[in-house]
Amino acid sequence: MTIAYDVTAIGNAMVDVIATADEEFLASHDMAKGAMTLIDEARARALYASMGPGVEASGGSAGNTVAGVASFGGRSAYIGKVAADQLGEVFAHDLRAMGATFSVNPLSGGPATGRCLINVTPDGERTMNTYLGAAIELTADDVDPALIESSRIVYLEGYLFDPPEARRAFAKAAGLARGSGRLVALTLSDAFVVERHREALVGFIDTQVDVLFANESEICSLFETGDFAQAARAVAGRCGIAAITRGELGSVILAGEERHVIAAYPVEKVVDTTGAGDQYAAGFMFGLARERSLSECGKLGSLAAAEVIGHYGPRPGVSLSDLAAANGL
């Protein structure tokens, strides 16, 4: 099948509710700072009621990445489940307005569109509480084989290991991608996701993954070590390419014998780190799909991450294509 897309991504479709909060707010609500915690609808209602005034923006880790790829000028598609409600319309609109393809039927008569309650502390760190809602109803039937087989890279969100049905969708997509010679990319998403599904994730990486994205705490959690160098050694042999982000230390790309250390782009003020990893993956995969060198892929990722942490919200505020050109990429 002809290549029609650079990246097709599968993930939990979410609308973000972004509010500022102080450390005391996190403590008084027993939140693990910087983590993503799954909550049920009742807890979501209670938490929302106690949060400050918010701003709503389309989110979802893989959805953010697809938006980023589109902003780089890439052709991207998204597979994830929203409900037939107002927030679901917002989610679909925002992806399509970026130029991404999104054609999964919205869910009727079930839970509402999922939302991620994000409290951003003054240091720019985001702490997330996620009510999965309709996202949990994603099934293997929602994975369109034609989409997978015509995408250079199929990108899977580690968060999808949580909803059991979604995991089947995940496996179907990976199988179809491998079967048609496409690259399978995976992000570990969150250290607690790794904790919950370590064995399954390691097995999946060993057998199915070409490109692995993780941050330092996720990769350390995966190999149950506190030593980054050790975790890096452990991952190097397990998949073709591993791109590990390290916050202000930049990122490390491991591929066979190759090892690239990429500096972080300077950021004037870290406003909100939501979406940093998602946009890193967007830049990296856009580069990879366009056959750029691994170190250029890393730089594209770093540039996109730097852009998104300079403002509230998880998606690019400017054209990443223009930004890359302005930075000689």
Added chain:
Amino acid sequence: MTIAYDVTAIGNAMVDVIATADEEFLASHDMAKGAMTLIDEARARALYASMGPGVEASGGSAGNTVAGVASFGGRSAYIGKVAADQLGEVFAHDLRAMGATFSVNPLSGGPATGRCLINVTPDGERTMNTYLGAAIELTADDVDPALIESSRIVYLEGYLFDPPEARRAFAKAAGLARGSGRLVALTLSDAFVVERHREALVGFIDTQVDVLFANESEICSLFETGDFAQAARAVAGRCGIAAITRGELGSVILAGEERHVIAAYPVEKVVDTTGAGDQYAAGFMFGLARERSLSECGKLGSLAAAEVIGHYGPRPGVSLSDLAAANGL
């Protein structure tokens, strides 16, 4: 009745959908730059589909003002109609999270919560297309007399002259306020609103209004003149206090023989002018309710306006109370 609120405001309850756009987009959709245009649901759907990715934030002119008064540390309440839907919940949450009172029953089985599609051009100017939705269903029954009679200032949005039923709510509130010795404040809202309802507005100002807010183009439209000085002379005798904003020229306050010219606060970069007038009114009325001098009222208004145009969204991004203290107000 005891004073429980500094300001109670009545307006069209709206959720803003904010996207960036270029001049060409405005031209190709026949939009009058800087204006607020009423649209029906079909047009709202079509326009939204053609807009860029957006961010959703609670808005509505008087709602923004109530949020601003609360941010100054004032006690404020809001009267307006949302639907029993997701955007309606967002609207209610955001007001309550600011500490404002909002207890109007949401509408069931009617149109959805109103929304204002805002296209922000690179110069920071906003062009608004409003689908009133549930806001149009506000009735006089929604005006709680106890709320009006216990508020130092009752603030009315000129936009309410558009929905016919809302105009009755408006008249009821004004009558109750005058009957219990409260101040009645009015904003003209928009030059096209003035055009549509000039006679009714002049009559209302002559008989009911203590404090009038307007910008330069609105006050010129009201008196059908292109000459600001002439418009200022015309308004001076018609209501106790008139506060006229003039963008970067600051504002002019007219009260009997008194005349104060207030400079605009400097703004590093004008990002989005949405809410500038609303926040000016918030600062001014907070000062007035707390018996500050008219020139201090004007400065509080200018400060709040300067804050809100420095970021996307129509409501304060920081505590206006802290900001006022930091600026010696």
